[in-house]
Amino acid sequence: MSSTFDTVANIIAETCDIPRDTIKPESHAINDLGIDSLDFLDIAFAIDKAFGIKLPLEQWTQEVNDGKATTEQYFVLDNLCARIDGLVAAKGA
Amino acid sequence: MRLEYFQLIDRIVTLDLDARTLKAHAQVPQTSTIFEGHFPGRPLMPGVLLIESMAQASGWLIIGLTKFERMPFLAAVRDAKLRTFVLPGQALTLTASLIHEGSGFAITKAAIEADGKTVADSEITFRMMAFPDPEFRASMEQVATAIDFPLAAHG
Numbered sequence: 001m002s003s004t005f006d007t008v009a010n011i012i013a014e015t016c017d018i019p020r021d022t023i024k025p026e027s028h029a030i031n032d033l034g035i036d037s038l039d040f041l042d043i044a045f046a047i048d049k050a051f052g053i054k055l056p057l058e059q060w061t062q063e064v065n066d067g068k069a070t071t072e073q074y075f076v077l078d079n080l081c082a083r084i085d086g087l088v089a090a091k092g093a
Numbered sequence: 094m095r096l097e098y099f100q101l102i103d104r105i106v107t108l109d110l111d112a113r114t115l116k117a118h119a120q121v122p123q124t125s126t127i128f129e130g131h132f133p134g135r136p137l138m139p140g141v142l143l144i145e146s147m148a149q150a151s152g153w154l155i156i157g158l159t160k161f162e163r164m165p166f167l168a169a170v171r172d173a174k175l176r177t178f179v180l181p182g183q184a185l186t187l188t189a190s191l192i193h194e195g196s197g198f199a200i201t202k203a204a205i206e207a208d209g210k211t212v213a214d215s216e217i218t219f220r221m222m223a224f225p226d227p228e229f230r231a232s233m234e235q236v237a238t239a240i241d242f243p244l245a246a247h248g
Contacts, residue, residue, distance in 0.1 A: 044195050054195060057195065
């Protein structure tokens, strides 16, 4: 069974046509990989389907806009994968 | 359809909130200034307007599902296929089904049928946002009434 990171990295590579080997756990989806908000909707759709969750993008965006969180907390892939794992665990609880 | 006003849905036939589907009717007008240019002497319904009509059918579905709390804005059109010509005077049946509701976005599949055959289909992504102001929402409610949007779904 592949890790959360592998699944997410494969989704990003396929959705955004980014070479898979350039996608690292420490990559920032926006700043390092250049993914814009529209492309991120496709990624969110694929992640939602793959993990059976609903990424709370609106809440995250609001928190960033309000200065309560940084984009790194949500869009560095390591952190994004931890959030996904948390949502999957919460769903199963 | 009033092409010049981008009013591409004449009537909502069914809105099924459980199945997350919508069916609508649209009658292509016999005459329109758009047909004078597209094309002179050979009027054809522009493909971009067929895509827009699928987006509008999908949009009303999303408005119904979100109880008039969110306004869908067209964000992406994928795999749009225009399978045959649509001519002035043709009656169209538009269908839309929700395939995913994400956080702040939704994805639908939409299609257009004429004479029992699919003439266009597509997968469409929308950003969903709060209505920017009460006047915007009121104007959409006015349109909804005009096209028989089911009041039970109105919320």
